[in-house]
Amino acid sequence: MGNNVIINADVEKATINKNIYGHFAEHLGRGIYEGIWVGEDSPISNTNGIRNDVLEALKNLNIPVLRWPGGCFADEYHWKDGIGPRENRKRMINTHWGGVVENNHFGTHEFMMLCEMLETEPYICGNVGSGTVQEMSEWVEYMTFDGESPMANLRRENGRDEPWKLKYFGVGNENWGCGGNMRPEYYADLYRRYQTYVRNYGDNRIYKIAGGANVADYNWTEVLMKNAHWMMDGLSLHYYTIPGEFWTGKGSATDFPESEWFTTLKKALHMDTLITKHSTIMDKYDPTKRVGLIIDEWGTWYDPEPGTNPGFLYQQNTIRDALVAGIHFNIFHSHADRVQMANIAQTINVLQAMILTEGEKMLLTPTYHVFEMFKVHHDASLLSVESSFGKYELDGEVLPQVTVSASKDAEGKIHISLCNLDHQNQSDIEIDLRGIDISSATVSGRILTADKMNAHNTFEQPENVKPAEFTNVKKQEESLTVTLPPMSVVVLTVE
Ligand code: AHR
Numbered sequence: 001m002g003n004n005v006i007i008n009a010d011v012e013k014a015t016i017n018k019n020i021y022g023h024f025a026e027h028l029g030r031g032i033y034e035g036i037w038v039g040e041d042s043p044i045s046n047t048n049g050i051r052n053d054v055l056e057a058l059k060n061l062n063i064p065v066l067r068w069p070g071g072c073f074a075d076e077y078h079w080k081d082g083i084g085p086r087e088n089r090k091r092m093i094n095t096h097w098g099g100v101v102e103n104n105h106f107g108t109h110e111f112m113m114l115c116e117m118l119e120t121e122p123y124i125c126g127n128v129g130s131g132t133v134q135e136m137s138e139w140v141e142y143m144t145f146d147g148e149s150p151m152a153n154l155r156r157e158n159g160r161d162e163p164w165k166l167k168y169f170g171v172g173n174e175n176w177g178c179g180g181n182m183r184p185e186y187y188a189d190l191y192r193r194y195q196t197y198v199r200n201y202g203d204n205r206i207y208k209i210a211g212g213a214n215v216a217d218y219n220w221t222e223v224l225m226k227n228a229h230w231m232m233d234g235l236s237l238h239y240y241t242i243p244g245e246f247w248t249g250k251g252s253a254t255d256f257p258e259s260e261w262f263t264t265l266k267k268a269l270h271m272d273t274l275i276t277k278h279s280t281i282m283d284k285y286d287p288t289k290r291v292g293l294i295i296d297e298w299g300t301w302y303d304p305e306p307g308t309n310p311g312f313l314y315q316q317n318t319i320r321d322a323l324v325a326g327i328h329f330n331i332f333h334s335h336a337d338r339v340q341m342a343n344i345a346q347t348i349n350v351l352q353a354m355i356l357t358e359g360e361k362m363l364l365t366p367t368y369h370v371f372e373m374f375k376v377h378h379d380a381s382l383l384s385v386e387s388s389f390g391k392y393e394l395d396g397e398v399l400p401q402v403t404v405s406a407s408k409d410a411e412g413k414i415h416i417s418l419c420n421l422d423h424q425n426q427s428d429i430e431i432d433l434r435g436i437d438i439s440s441a442t443v444s445g446r447i448l449t450a451d452k453m454n455a456h457n458t459f460e461q462p463e464n465v466k467p468a469e470f471t472n473v474k475k476q477e478e479s480l481t482v483t484l485p486p487m488s489v490v491v492l493t494v495e
Helices: 052-059 073-074 109-117 134-143 150-157 184-196 218-231 258-285 318-335 366-377
Strands: 003-015 021-024 065-069 093-096 100-102 121-128 168-171 205-216 232-240 294-299 341-343 355-358 361-364 379-386 391-394 397-400 402-408 414-420 427-434 445-449 473-475 481-486 487-495
Touching: 003 021, 003 402, 003 414, 021 294, 021 481, 052 109, 052 205, 052 355, 052 361, 065 109, 065 168, 065 341, 073 366, 109 134, 121 134, 134 150, 134 184, 150 366, 150 473, 168 184, 184 218, 205 294, 218 232, 218 258, 232 258, 232 341, 232 445, 258 294, 258 318, 258 391, 318 402, 318 414, 318 445, 318 487, 361 427, 366 402, 366 414, 366 487, 402 481, 414 427, 414 481, 481 487
Parallel strands: 003 427, 021 065, 021 341, 065 121, 121 168, 168 205, 205 232, 232 294, 294 341
Antiparallel strands: 003 379, 093 100, 355 361, 379 402, 391 397, 402 414, 414 487, 427 481, 445 487, 473 481
16 A cells, blocks of 8 residues: 655645644652752752753743643642742652652742743642642732732742732642542532632733543543533643553563554554544534633653662653654644644653652653654644555454654744654655745755664663664655655754
8 A cells, every 4th residue: 555645835824833842850769869850069060050951951842832830749739838949848758659759949930940941931739739828829829929918928038029910820730539538529629619710910820730631531521621611721631652551560661562663653643533422512603612621741651660669650762752752742733723722641760750860870762852842843833744655464353553743833844754653664655745836945854763662761871762864865856755764753844
């Protein structure tokens, strides 16, 4: 079967919200502590306590939005424990994640400083599960109120005169589970109550995100939309790509057979069905698509690396994870009219991370490289694409061999992202570019690929998997012919 793509370069659909390239960093394992925060006295080179190597690497991703402090941690977090002189801050046990001491050295001021350094929008997740309405309301006042008030004064006492700009605020996390084990009807009522006191001070305007469904819990979305859609700007959805079963064995990050490669990618593709079905329910109550679907936790979840604290969720990251990331982005693009944000779980040392650290060493994962390569799609216009691809078959199961997406940026450059899921076979593709004269255009490309399914970067070989120039593309009169090697992610630019 031929592999054909038609790109209508003159048919621009929705804008690809750059926030779908967002991140999530929780107080979990070595994500914040060691991964980001080493403290001012650390021998590891840092700026105000934030490690410089990580900072530089993250800056290069142009992270648009960063979610913090959890996750499950958010519904146990009491923000006042994390302000004031660090030596006086409460030490607590991170009961959910590994039972380790949390010294609260990374709190609101440190997080906001990190966001300023990264030029990223903060997305704060408040505590509904074990916190009060007053606590949530005061946090917003502390961060955003400019005038004379108890919380604004406290912020000034702690060294920050000006309020911060805060756009994104989540009212709880996974309130069907670790965030309080609530029924949707109960959470919908709590959401309505808590969000009432998440106030807009001065010209700060908060985009309120309601805690959404787990995977295919469509009833959750139905109940939330029915009872509160006019009080929210976004509704979240969490879905992790887990090759095995959550409780009995998720599978290894690096030691897996071809059947697990296949299952992992099949499960990544399932994101498309989930978005379609949740969006259809949202359409019923919000036909103009005002409320964004916010996929604020996604990514691979494997068994933790042997020998590490199982509560730290530390896992390696291979070319398989790069494919999972590329597949997700192409799916998110195709739902650009509803998906306004997505946050990969999680930025450093946790689950599908961009960066792994070991003491002063740091490496960039294959997932990092996909985020970097796909930067060209940030806020670009999604182009209309029609495609037909051959099959990728294993043991009688079938997937499309390739996924594709295309966008046009503000300068008129066209970017085409392609993922070849097949671990054995290359894909020869003809891309017909309509609505544009490419006779004088130049085409360039970058590729991330490997010759083993579990190829990954280690602290000894940190550049084993990294992007390279892609040369297997030929320009014809009105089309491009492309050969994708097995297991590859390619981004082409036509300008
Ligand atoms: O990302 C790890 C955890 O997964 C988060 O804390 C929680 O929200 C989800 O279950």
